[in-house]
Amino acid sequence: MTATVIDGKAFAANVRGQVAEHVTRLKEEHGITPGLAVVLVGEDPASQVYVRNKGKQTVEVGMNSIEHKLDASTTQDELLAVIESLNADPSVHGILCQLPVPDHIDGDTIINAIDPAKDVDGFHISNVGLLGTGQKAMVPCTPLGCLMMLREHHGSLSGLNAVVIGRSNIVGKPMANLLLGDSCTVTIAHSRTADLPGVVKQADIVVAAVGRPQMVPGDWIKPGATVIDVGINRIEKPEGGTRLVGDVDYDSCADVAGAITPVPGGVGPMTIACLLANTVTACCRANGLAEPVGLTA
Ligand code: GUN
Numbered sequence: 289m290t291a292t293v294i295d296g297k298a299f300a301a302n303v304r305g306q307v308a309e310h311v312t313r314l315k316e317e318h319g320i321t322p323g324l325a326v327v328l329v330g331e332d333p334a335s336q337v338y339v340r341n342k343g344k345q346t347v348e349v350g351m352n353s354i355e356h357k358l359d360a361s362t363t364q365d366e367l368l369a370v371i372e373s374l375n376a377d378p379s380v381h382g383i384l385c386q387l388p389v390p391d392h393i394d395g396d397t398i399i400n401a402i403d404p405a406k407d408v409d410g411f412h413i414s415n416v417g418l419l420g421t422g423q424k425a426m427v428p429c430t431p432l433g434c435l436m437m438l439r440e441h442h443g444s445l446s447g448l449n450a451v452v453i454g455r456s457n458i459v460g461k462p463m464a465n466l467l468l469g470d471s472c473t474v475t476i477a478h479s480r481t482a483d484l485p486g487v488v489k490q491a492d493i494v495v496a497a498v499g500r501p502q503m504v505p506g507d508w509i510k511p512g513a514t515v516i517d518v519g520i521n522r523i524e525k526p527e528g529g530t531r532l533v534g535d536v537d538y539d540s541c542a543d544v545a546g547a548i549t550p551v552p553g554g555v556g557p558m559t560i561a562c563l564l565a566n567t568v569t570a571c572c573r574a575n576g577l578a579e580p581v582g583l584t585a
Pocket of ligand 1: 384385386387388409429
């Protein structure tokens with residue numbers, strides 16, 4: 289193995305530290321405590337874990353955590369009423385409705401009911417449009433975390449060839465827009481891409497976000513490239529039990545790449561850290577204050 293391992297766990301701790309400093313300043317200098325509201329509908333076990341972690345980390349950086357845990361039978365109108373009340377509450381600066389919502393609720397309707405200025409997920413159609421046109425937006429947390437790590441590792445990304453594998457609205461598309469914003473030459477590859485190995489081989493930066501375990505082998509990687517692995521997949525171990533792996537085959541890619549994020553401990557921890565960063569950013573914007581440097585796109 290030759291690649292530098294990009295330690296997302298340490299990086300996320302650093303981001304949370306910066307967020308905590310901004311929170312202290314907002315409290316001491318302006319008497320404002322940023323507030324993040326998380327809405328969970330139903331009892332999906334994975335969602336419950338995410339929401340618990342979000343609430344815990346929100347409190348740890350000194351912000352107010354507001355949780356609305358609603359029964360799985362909650363109607364769309366009832367959920368919309370909760371969103372409306374959070375939109376109108378000046379002590380709430382960020383709102384997140386944990387996805388997926390139950391089948392009888394339309395996720396897009398809920399996301400687009402959130403005040404775009406409080407949309408700390410960056411999923412509202414207004415924020416998608418602002419990002420796509422290179423304007424100031426709330427940016428989805430996982431791609432923002434990837435961008436922060438890439439900027440830290442490379443300094444300038446200008447002129448680099450970036451290949452994003454995966455075209456999801458949550459990761460692939462916003463990631464491509466962020467890389468374009470930093471003047472990369474960007475290709476979005478996906479399941480129908482012709483000669484995917486050849487396309488990936490051109491990349492100085494590979495961002496893998498397809499949700500297919502260990503799909504990218506080391507011999508697709510250009511020597512010295514930076515590999516950002518967004519995948520989190522649980523697979524069976526030959527000896528029994530399970531383990532987490534990414535969308536790239538870590539061992540073979542680490543032999544060729546210049547830098548690589550591990551799974552776990554790479555991109556994963558950055559997502560909640562960036563959610564907290566987005567909440568501070570939203571709070572500063574709502575109060576007409578300077579945005580935190582280094583925590584936005
Ligand atoms: N479910 C899984 N990841 C996410 C996320 O980043 N935001 C929301 N709202 N729901 C999720």
